[in-house]
Amino acid sequence: MTMRMYVPNLLARAGIVSALTLATVAGTTLAPGGTTGADAAAVSAKALRIAASKEGSPYQYGAIGPRRFDCSGLMLYSFRRAGKALPRTATGQYRRTRHVPAGSRRTGDLVFFHAGKGIYHVGIYAGSSQVWHAPKPGTVVRLEKIWSRSVSYGRVG
Template sequence: MRAGKRGLITAAVTVVCAVTVLAAPGTAFAAPTPTPSPTTTPSLAAPPDKDLEAVREKLDALYHDAAVATDAYNAAEEKAEKQSADIVALAKKIVEGKERLDRLKDRAGAAARSQYRGGGLPDEARLMLSDNPQQFLDGAGRVIQGQRATKGLIGEMSRTQQDLEQYSKDASAQWKKLEEGRKAKAAAKKEIKKQIAAAEKLESKLEKKEKERLAELEKKAALKAQTAWLGSGILDEIKGDASAQGRKAVEFATAQMGKPYEWGAEGPNTYDCSGLTSQAWASAGSTIPRTSQQQWQQLKHVAVEDMRPGDLIIYFGDASHVAMYVGDGAIVHAPRPGRTVTVAGAGTMPILGVVRPGA
């Protein structure tokens, strides 16, 4: 890892550790209180914190719904890619099956013509008229073998025809699924844009000072959640060392710090939450599911106290967000639209559970 990059990561983790110290159980701290300005009039006063807190909660809800829709979009896109690949494979089988059927028909036609040329008199008459009975009997044996081969040829033609019919049915079914997936993907995309637009509209109504105070409230809420998480003593129990793959995944994820969040993105310039984690583990040589919900469903579950750097923390009851644990109570993740890949406290959001990619 380059020295500059290591310094950036160290600084980020130091910030998290500083928050950890501030949030240690038994340590009292107070939210900063703005110094009243003598020129401030009641009409220009900022709205009460409770109003901004309501705005913060509403924004969280809107971005959460956008994250759920993003997971649906990513899942539909992944299915569409697989279904398209299946359709291509089936099309190849259909072409190969038709070519095989044509060859079998040619062989069957040649066999029929051969039998026709050898037809005419009954076998008994041909035996009596033959100058060489043994030659006739040998020929008769070959005819019997030919008849058996013809039956086998007809059976093979029948099976090939059945295969072609099944391939066609399968391809038709895959096309139907692909169309359903396209509609699901379009609906998810529409929902994402709707939720993000609503959030941006809500934020656009805020004055500069209100936005600054809102940012303070967001930090305060994150600090409160991290304090509660650390207050359980969980960090004393988390002592696992990263695997070789886990270290590579962490190096990749932390190297993306500062890059913007973009829904549906898997890099290299922008990421959504599961795009970051899936690409980080791909860089470590392990393919994992694309979405946070699939990662929760398909990867190995481990207890929070047993997690180690490189493991993925799944957040919220619907598994709509994922981050990578980097150690010392910190995570790296792509938070939401308008934010960049960053380091945060692992307990700043409700933890659903932990999963472990890799061997």
């Protein structure tokens, strides 16, 4: 039996364990109202499905849905429907996310496109180097291969 398993079993037999104590000893502490990694992953997966469901919706600058979107509006709409609030702009969304290296990206992470020091576009990572996004005027929400190396990834938590 590992120490991780032994300590909670010992405490449980002693009758002095609360759910918080067990979670802390096991290595995961939740603050009231906090979310686990699994909860955040579930929200991101749902947001990804919602964004994909908007395939074919026309781009409109400043639009946040439900029928028309700009890039950050699609992210705002998708995550709001999945239960998580995001700021309105791509830059605000970048600031609100936990930045992760490309090698650690997961489906449902946000993909931020950079020019110089600024962010000019955002989409949601769909896997296989593809992103769901609302590209630009005259286009529609679509799945597309990531076209730039000037990207970073943010995880909504």
